[in-house]
Amino acid sequence: MREIPTATAQCFFEDVEVNVPLKTPGVTLTRAHVALFTGLTGEVAPADPDTVPSLLPLSLSSGLGWRVPRPPLVVLAFMGFEWRFLAPLRIGDTIHSLSRTLTKRSMREGGVVIEERKVINQRDETVQEGKLTLLVARRPAA
Amino acid sequence: MAGPPVLSYGPVEGHPGVFFEDLAVGQEFTSPGRTVTETDIVIFAGLSGDYNVLHTDAEHMKSSIFGERIAHGLLGLSIEHGLASRGEPAAAHGVLSGLKWKFKGPIKIGDTIHVRSRIAAKKDGPDPRCGLVTVERELVNQLGEVVQEGETEHAVERRR
Numbered sequence: 001m002r003e004i005p006t007a008t009a010q011c012f013f014e015d016v017e018v019n020v021p022l023k024t025p026g027v028t029l030t031r032a033h034v035a036l037f038t039g040l041t042g043e044v045a046p047a048d049p050d051t052v053p054s055l056l057p058l059s060l061s062s063g064l065g066w067r068v069p070r071p072p073l074v075v076l077a078f079m080g081f082e083w084r085f086l087a088p089l090r091i092g093d094t095i096h097s098l099s100r101t102l103t104k105r106s107m108r109e110g111g112v113v114i115e116e117r118k119v120i121n122q123r124d125e126t127v128q129e130g131k132l133t134l135l136v137a138r139r140p141a142a
Numbered sequence: 143m144a145g146p147p148v149l150s151y152g153p154v155e156g157h158p159g160v161f162f163e164d165l166a167v168g169q170e171f172t173s174p175g176r177t178v179t180e181t182d183i184v185i186f187a188g189l190s191g192d193y194n195v196l197h198t199d200a201e202h203m204k205s206s207i208f209g210e211r212i213a214h215g216l217l218g219l220s221i222e223h224g225l226a227s228r229g230e231p232a233a234a235h236g237v238l239s240g241l242k243w244k245f246k247g248p249i250k251i252g253d254t255i256h257v258r259s260r261i262a263a264k265k266d267g268p269d270p271r272c273g274l275v276t277v278e279r280e281l282v283n284q285l286g287e288v289v290q291e292g293e294t295e296h297a298v299e300r301r302r
Contacts, residue, residue, distance in 0.1 A: 036189050039184060040217075041224030044232065054238040055223055059216050063191020075194060078215040080244040080292070083238065 009071035012110035012139035016073070018101045024064035026096040026122075029089060031058070052089040057119050058127055061097040064116075070097075073138040076110055083130035087121075094122040102131065110137045146203040159234030162273035162298045165261055173229030175284075176221060178213055180251050186217040203297035212248040218242060218255070218290050224283045225257045230277075239267075239274065243292035247283075253283045262293060272297040 029052050037056045038045045046053065068073055089095065100116040113136050119128040187193050194214055195202045205213050249255060264277040275298050281290040 033189065036185065037220070038224075040185050041220045042176070042188065043224040043227040047187055055216070055220050059186070059190045059192075059220060062214070063189075063193075066191065066193070072194075075196070078245050080242075082240075082242045084240045088237070 005026065007066045011044070011071045011105065013074075013106070013113070013136040015071075016101055016104050016111070016113055016136065018104060021098060021100045022065075022068040022070060024061075024097045024099075025068050026094045028063060029060075029091055033060070034091065034101055038052055038074045046075065048116055050091045052091065052093070053126075054085050057095055058083060059130050060095065061117060061128075064097045071078050075115070075134050076137050077135040079112070079135055080135040081130055081132040083128065086097055087120065087125060087127045095119050106135075107135070110135050112136075113131050150206075160231040160298075162264070162275065162300045165231065165264065165275055165298065167261050167264055167272060171226075171230045171257075171259045172223035173259075175254045175256040176225055177252065177254045177267055178221065178249055180211075181211050181259045182217060182221070183211065183251065184208050184216050186220070190214070190216070191289040208248050209251070210250055212250055215245040215290070218245070218249045218281060221255065222279065222283075222290065225255070226259060228278070230255060230259060233296065233298040236272075236275075238295050239297045240295040241292060243290065245290055247287055249281075249283070249289055251290075255281050255289065257281055267297055269297065271302075272299050274298075 031049065033056060034052060037059070041053075041055075043053065048081050097117055097119055102114045102116050105112045113134045115132045116132060117130060117132060118126045121127050126135055157288050165241050187197055192214055196206075197214050198211065200211055203209065207267065258280045260278045261275060262278045265274050267274040275296045276293055279291065282290045283289050
């Protein structure tokens with residue numbers, strides 16, 4: 001699957017390739033991200049204004065995941081995940097995400113894909129990582 | 143709900159926050175509720191960049207198993223985290239070190255959710271200044287259905 005991605009192209013369960021690394025573009029973490037995120041979640045804002053809430057980079061990685069050289073995965077449901085927070089992030093840090101499919105398993109309604117994902121900072125240090133379980137649609141019969 | 147007020151990024155103003163020694167296995171907490179709105183979903187889509195049709199295309203979702211747009215799973219988790227910070231003791235110095243999470247059911251626009259949590263375990267960690275606290279969590283909707291559940295692990299500073 002090496003076609004040029006377009007807005008309408010989609011990656012179905014059958015198209016998922018195991019063990020192919022996908023690297024996203026980067027995003028620089030700003031005070032605006034933190035203000036929007038803490039306002040949305042209602043959590044107590046960090047005492048140190050340069051602190052980045054732990055769940056913000058994880059949330060940003062899900063959007064970054066759409067910006068890879070592969071059409072968007074047709075996710076029917078995000079089933080669950082395990083995640084480790086390895087090092088703190090600060091305002092001004094730039095993160096990107098690196099992911100690959102570890103396994104895919106066919107189900108009646110679609111297929112289950114286990115994705116490994118790392119959030120990496122500008123010094124190439126992995127700051128967060130984990131495994132996500134996604135239910136992905138099958139390609140509809142033509 | 144008895145017990146020390148507010149495991150987040152820092153203590154509430156005027157409250158020193160709790161230390162590892164202040165937390166006991168079996169302590170339970172219930173957060174306030176929060177009604178999830180369309181606005182919450184739109185802001186999360188804009189902030190995260192996750193514009194999956196599940197969350198943004200009302201017409202497409204009419205024919206889905208959900209029948210309507212649903213909140214991003216990670217939005218639910220993020221709101222869970224915010225609610226928990228209002229219903230659990232804040233660690234004087236604590237950080238989230240890991241989590242295991244299951245998305246069991248959809249959160250729809252207008253649903254009101256709250257958090258039930260329980261301190262499940264305390265143990266030593268790699269850093270002698272901190273202990274690790276495991277908290278079991280359930281995110282519950284207005285019908286009493288558990289829509290998300292899992293456990294979070296927090297590194298919480300010890301008293302010196």
